[in-house]
Amino acid sequence: MALSTSTAPSANPFAVFGSLTFTQRRKLFLAALAMPALIYVLLLGVYPLVKGIWYSLYDYNLIKPARTQFIGIDNYRELFIDSDMRQALLNTVVFTLGSVFFELVLGFVIALALWRDELFNRICLTLILIPVTITPLVVGLIFKGLLLADYGLVGYYLAQWGISDPRGLFASPDTALATLIFIDVWEWTPLVALILLAGLKALPTDILEAASVDGANPLRVFRSITLPLMLPSVLLALTIRSIDAFRVFDSVFVTTGGGPGNATNTLMVYAVKEGLSFFNIGKASAIANVSLLCTAMIAAGLIFLIRHYDKKASIR
């Protein structure tokens, strides 16, 4: 940086630091600016997370405080054989894979349709983003209401025509999880479309033009040029969405609460139920930590892929 070689202006109000060089004072100043945020996040974010790992090693129930004792990894060992936990993990994985897949496919098609810069597309983009801004809780309520089998605008006909269970889509274990995936797709596809659209707009237009001038048909241009060049954007959308989908809570909690049975129980819902409804802090912390570990692994894997393809793209 050019600054490191320049010398201090003589009339400096920070006279206390007069004996320091400019570079030293610069470093101090920048550190002072970053410190409050770092301390805050460490104190109120990281400290509770570490405390959570600590709690997960205890048999700790707020209702039975006398029983509290250190049990090592027993909470985790219990989860390993817990069929509810296995179901919750499976549901979370299915939910994540399902919603991210449909969001990417539909999002890509929408992004392609919105690619051309024109007034119509700009207005469409603005309005299409509305689901992203609505409280996830309200999104859950909207679909709960629409899909009610008794008098819901959509659910009534689904039940009448025998497409859904007579008690509605949420009431049957066969359709409940798929319905939740549908809700997630409704809420987050616009965001995926937007991220992919930004990627499309950043594509080098000369390559695409050259290909079509050379007479390549549009499908071939898409497959051999657009798609490979879009890979980093796709991976980015994949990262953001899979991490969020893995942490799904609001829409599940409002619509099914994890039911029927535990057909839609996800890791987050399971942890919240155990911890804040049953006050079983030890077990809940263990579930939360498993979910934390999974999220970290997804993030690490996808970020590794992004860097890999970024390097490849820059070599080309």
Add this chain to the structure above:
Amino acid sequence: MNRQIALNSARRGFLLFMLAFFILPFLWLATTAYKPSTDIFSIPPQLGFRPTLAQFTKALTIFDVPALVRSSIYIAGGSMILSLLLGVPAGYALARSSHRFAMALAYFFMSIRMVPAVAALIPFYLLMRDIGLVGHWFSVVLINCVLNTAFVSYMMYSYFRALPPEMEEAALTDGCTQFTAFWRVSLPAVRSGIVASSLFCVLFSWNDFLFAMFLTRLDSKPISVALLSAYGTKDITWGTLGALAHFSTIPIVLMVLALNRHFVQGLTKGVH
């Protein structure tokens, strides 16, 4: 040429269809608020209705809507202000520092945003209980601020990094203090990033209900929590719920539409 026109209309038709798909469910809840209860419960369900404001009067008598909105504003506004105060300087420092810690710290802030909320919520709840803040809206501000500060730091880091340092350097050589160079020269240049950051802070904390559900009490709960508790209560119909949802969704939707440019820019630039 005819083929192109046909393709173009097909494209626009598809977009209009998608628009309907993404907007109609929201409009359904919004319009439910203007339906009399008899129309809501009609079997088979129907689209037409005789508009009425009765659901709003009902919502306003059952709920203390001003208090709910006030709590939501305290929570969203409080965490926005605190996160900006902490996050904007941090983002600047990370972007301007050449220290190897700076990069690591930026990634640290980014990864904090990905933590499953419940992993932090349970210990945080116990922490707040120990210092006697459970039940106060400020505890929700505190926990929202962890995620928001990390988010703002990372977002502002990418905005400041895109800003060439020459202007600041010129100001510094002219005898500006470091703080003045930051405050007067760099900060105004990233106005757009600050607007986007504030928008997302408000959006995240206004829309959150997991934290608020466990950290607030009857007298301090925000509108999101009220919506959840309203649902499933016997004498509250979908109409009343729709009326109540107006107060929760309309301010945010209007805000995002008004600041759309910043919203889109922030989503494509800052989220990653």
